[in-house]
Amino acid sequence: xxEEDTIxxxxxxxxxxxxxxxxxxxxxxxxIQSINGRDxxxxxxxxxxxxxxxxxxxxxxxxxxxxxxxREWYQKPVxxxxxxxxxxxxxxxxxxGANDYLTKPFRTGELLARIRAALRSExxxxxxxxxxxxxxxxxxxxxVVRKNNEMLKLTATEFxxxxxxxxxxxxxxxxxxxxxxxxxxxxIEQTQYLRVFVAQLRKKIEDNPSKPSLLITESGIGYxxxx
Amino acid sequence: MELNRNKKQKINHFLLAALITGGTALLCxxxxxxxxxxxxxxxxxxVVSILATFMGTGPVLLASTLSAIFWNFFFxxxxxxxxxxKTEDILIFGLFFIIALVNGVLTTRVRKxxxxxxxxxxxxxxxxxxxxxxxxxxxxxxVLKVAINEIRNHFHIDSLFILQDGENTLRNSGRLQxxxxxxxxxxxxxxxxxxxxxxxxxxxxxxxxxxxxxxxLQGNRVSPGVVIVKLENEFTTDQQSYWxxxxxxxxxxxxxxxxxxxxxxxxxxxxxxxxYKTLFNSISHELRIPVAxxxxxxxxxxxxxxxxxxxxxxxxxxxxxSLRLNxxxxxxxxxxxxxxxxxxxxxxxxxxxxxxxxxxxxLKNELKSFTLKIDVPEEMPxxxxxxxxxxxxxxxxxxxxxxxxxxxxxxxxxxSYSSQTMLxxxxxxxxxxxxxxxxxxxxxxxxxxxxxxxxxxxGLSIAKGFVEAHSGTISIENRDEGGAKxxxxxxxxxxxxxxxxxxxxx
Numbered sequence: 225x226x227e228e229d230t231i232x233x234x235x236x237x238x239x240x241x242x243x244x245x246x247x248x249x250x251x252x253x254x255x256i257q258s259i260n261g262r263d264x265x266x267x268x269x270x271x272x273x274x275x276x277x278x279x280x281x282x283x284x285x286x287x288x289x290x291x292x293x294x295r296e297w298y299q300k301p302v303x304x305x306x307x308x309x310x311x312x313x314x315x316x317x318x319x320x321g322a323n324d325y326l327t328k329p330f331r332t333g334e335l336l337a338r339i340r341a342a343l344r345s346e347x348x349x350x351x352x353x354x355x356x357x358x359x360x361x362x363x364x365x366x367x368v369v370r371k372n373n374e375m376l377k378l379t380a381t382e383f384x385x386x387x388x389x390x391x392x393x394x395x396x397x398x399x400x401x402x403x404x405x406x407x408x409x410x411x412i413e414q415t416q417y418l419r420v421f422v423a424q425l426r427k428k429i430e431d432n433p434s435k436p437s438l439l440i441t442e443s444g445i446g447y448x449x450x451x
Numbered sequence: 452m453e454l455n456r457n458k459k460q461k462i463n464h465f466l467l468a469a470l471i472t473g474g475t476a477l478l479c480x481x482x483x484x485x486x487x488x489x490x491x492x493x494x495x496x497x498v499v500s501i502l503a504t505f506m507g508t509g510p511v512l513l514a515s516t517l518s519a520i521f522w523n524f525f526f527x528x529x530x531x532x533x534x535x536x537k538t539e540d541i542l543i544f545g546l547f548f549i550i551a552l553v554n555g556v557l558t559t560r561v562r563k564x565x566x567x568x569x570x571x572x573x574x575x576x577x578x579x580x581x582x583x584x585x586x587x588x589x590x591x592x593x594v595l596k597v598a599i600n601e602i603r604n605h606f607h608i609d610s611l612f613i614l615q616d617g618e619n620t621l622r623n624s625g626r627l628q629x630x631x632x633x634x635x636x637x638x639x640x641x642x643x644x645x646x647x648x649x650x651x652x653x654x655x656x657x658x659x660x661x662x663x664x665x666x667x668l669q670g671n672r673v674s675p676g677v678v679i680v681k682l683e684n685e686f687t688t689d690q691q692s693y694w695x696x697x698x699x700x701x702x703x704x705x706x707x708x709x710x711x712x713x714x715x716x717x718x719x720x721x722x723x724x725x726x727y728k729t730l731f732n733s734i735s736h737e738l739r740i741p742v743a744x745x746x747x748x749x750x751x752x753x754x755x756x757x758x759x760x761x762x763x764x765x766x767x768x769x770x771x772x773s774l775r776l777n778x779x780x781x782x783x784x785x786x787x788x789x790x791x792x793x794x795x796x797x798x799x800x801x802x803x804x805x806x807x808x809x810x811x812x813x814l815k816n817e818l819k820s821f822t823l824k825i826d827v828p829e830e831m832p833x834x835x836x837x838x839x840x841x842x843x844x845x846x847x848x849x850x851x852x853x854x855x856x857x858x859x860x861x862x863x864x865x866x867s868y869s870s871q872t873m874l875x876x877x878x879x880x881x882x883x884x885x886x887x888x889x890x891x892x893x894x895x896x897x898x899x900x901x902x903x904x905x906x907x908x909x910g911l912s913i914a915k916g917f918v919e920a921h922s923g924t925i926s927i928e929n930r931d932e933g934g935a936k937x938x939x940x941x942x943x944x945x946x947x948x949x950x951x952x953x954x955x956x957x
Binding site: 311329357399415416417420422423434435436441444445 | 760773777797799800801802804805807809812825833837838842946947948
C-alpha cells in the first residue's frame with residue numbers, strides 16, 4: 225500500500241457508504257464519497273483516487289455508462305459493487321473495463337482482499353521479469369515456471385494461460401477474454417478448451433487441485449488469479 | 452306452422468277421399484244397368500281399403516259412407532233412389548256398409564299404432580342421442596350448446612337458458628345468452644319459475660302476461676336455472692312427457708357441471724388461502740428471527756463494554772443472521788423468477804469439479820459438523836450446464852441434507868456420466884421421507900416437521916425448477932441403509948475436444 229491510498233466511493237445508498245467509510249478508514253485508506261454518477265466523475269477527475277468503488281444502480285446515470293466514461297482517461301482499478309447479480313451485468317461491466325465485481329450483500333473482508341489485490345497488481349504492473357506467488361515463480365522472459373524450486377513442464381498454451389492470469393492477478397478475466405487472448409478471436413466460443421487447460425494447469429501448479437487457491441473459478445464469469 | 456300444415460292436409464284428405472270414391476263410382480257407371488252391379492260393391496270396397504292405408508279415420512269414414520250411398524243410389528235397382536227392392540240387396544248393402552267401415556277403421560288404427568311405435572322409437576333414439584351428447588360436453592357452455600341444438604332438432608323450437616349465478620339467484624345479466632334481452636316481465640316470470648320450481652308464462656297456469664313459456668330446470672341438489680321457449684300449441688300428453696324427459700337430462704348435465712365448478716372453486720379458494728397463510732406465517736417468522744438476532748446482538752454491543760471475546764461472538768451471531776436473511780431473499784427471488792417463467796438455462800461447458808468445489812466452499816460453515824464425501828470420477832467429461840443454476844441446485848440439496856441429517860454423519864455427493872446423461876446423487880443418513888412426504892417435498896412451501904427446521908420450504912422446489920430448466924429430472928428415494936437420496940439426471944453431450952487446440956502463438 226502506498227502511504228495513503230485514496231478510494232472514491234460512488235454509491236447513492238447512505239448506509240452502504242457509511243459502512244464502506246468505516247471499514248476502509250479502519251484499514252488505513254482515505255475515503256471520498258459521491259452520491260451520484262455526475263459527482264463521481266468530477267470527484268474522480270479532481271481527486272485522482274487510487275481506486276474507485278462504483279455502484280451500477282445510480283440515481284442519475286447508469287453505472288455502466290459512468291464506467292465507460294471513466295475508462296476514457298482513468299487507468300487505475302475500478303471495482304463494481306452492485307445488487308445486480310446476473311451474469312450478463314457482470315460480464316458487461318468487466319468488458320467495460322471493471323477490474324472486479326462484487327455483489328451486494330458482500331463481505332467486507334472479501335472487499336478488502338479484492339481492493340488489496342487490485343492495488344497491488346496496479347503497483348506491480350511495471351513489467352517485472354519474474355512473478356512470484358508463494359512457492360510458484362514465473363519467469364516471463366525464459367518461460368520457466370518453478371514450484372518449490374522444481375521446474376514445471378508446461379505446454380505453450382498452458383504457459384500463455386498462466387502468464388495472462390498471473391499478470392492480471394486479482395482481476396477477474398472473462399472466459400471470452402481469456403479465449404481471445406490465448407487462442408485468438410476464432411475461439412472465443414470454445415469454452416471447453418479453456419476448461420480442459422485450466423484443469424491441466426491446476427494439476428501442475430496447485431497444492432490441492434480440487435481446492436484451487438491460485439486459479440480461482442468465478443461462477444459463470446471466468447477466472448481470477450489469487451494468491 | 453306445423454299444426455296449420457296438419458289441418459290443411461286433413462281437409463285435403465277429405466276432399467281426396469270424396470273425389471276418389473266419386474270417380475270410381477263414375478268409372479263404374481257402364482255397369483249400372485247390367486246385372487253385375489254387385490261387382491261395383493267389390494270395387495268400391497277395394498278403393499276404401501286402399502284409402503285406409505294412407506288416410507285418417509275421418510276421410511275413410513267419409514269414403515265408406517259415400518261409397519255406400521253411391522252404390523245404393525246409382526247401382527242398386529231401382530236407380531236414382533235410395534229405395535232397395537230385393538231383400539238380398541238390403542242385406543248386401545248393410546254388409547257392404549259395415550265391411551267398409553270396419554275395414555277402413557281397422558286399417559287406420561293399425562297404422563296409427565305403427566306410427567306410435569315408430570315415434571316412440573324415434574324419441575328413444577333422440578333421448579339416447581341427447582344423453583350421449585350431454586355426457587360428452589364439458590363445461591356449462593358446451594352443455595347449453597348441445598341442449599339448444601337438440602331441442603331445435605326434436606321440437607322445432609328455439610330455446611333460451613338462464614342459469615343461476617352459483618348463489619341460487621338468477622341474474623338478468625348472468626349467464627344469459629347474448630341474442631336476446633329479456634323484458635322485465637319475462638325476467639320476473641323466469642325468477643318466479645325458478646323460485647317456485649314451476650312452469651310459468653304462456654300456456655301455463657301462471658301466464659304472467661308474456662308470450663313465452665318458462666320451464667324450471669331441476670337437479671337433485673342444485674337447480675341450474677330455467678329454460679324459455681315459445682310454443683304455438685300446448686304439448687300433447689306424449690310430447691309433454693318427451694319434453695319433460697328432455698329437460699331432466701339437460702338439468703342433470705347442467706347440475707353435474709355446476710357441482711364440478713363449485714367444487715373447483717372451493718378447492719382453489721382453499722388452496723390459495725392456505726398458500727397465503729403459509730407464506731405469510733413463514734415469511735414473517737423467517738424474517739423476524741434473524742432481525743431479532745441482529746437487533747439484540749448489535750444492541751448489546753452498543754450498550755455495554757463487553758469483552759472482545761463476547762464482542763466477536765456477538766458479531767458472529769449478526770453475521771449468521773444476515774446470511775440467513777440473504778438466503779431467504781435469494782430463495783424468494785428465485786421462486787418468483789421460476790413462477791414468472793423467466794428462467795432459461797444458459798448452457799456452457801463446465802468442469803463439475805469446479806462446481807462441486809465452489810458449492811462445498813460456500814457451505815463450509817454449514818458442513819462443519821458433517822463429513823462431506825465427494826465422488827467425481829477421474830474421467831468425468833465436461834458437461835453443458837448453466838453454472839449459476841446448478842450451483843443453486845447443489846447448494847439447496849446440501850443445505851437440505853444438513854438440516855435433516857444427524858450431526859457428525861456423512862453426506863455423500865457423487866457425480867457420474869453415462870450415455871449422454873449426467874447423474875448427480877446427494878445422499879444423507881437423515882430420517883428419510885415417508886411415502887406422503889415423497890410426493891410433497893418438491894412442492895412450494897412444504898416443510899417436513901414444520902417447526903423443527905427453519906426455511907420457507909422453497910429450496911427443493913427451486914432445485915426442481917432449475918433442474919427442469921436443464922430438461923433434466925430430479926427424484927427422491929429412501930436408501931436401504933437409511934436416509935434420503937436425491938438423484939438428478941441432466942442430459943448433456945460430450946465436448947468436442949478431440950482436436951484440442953494448442954496455441955501457435957509462441
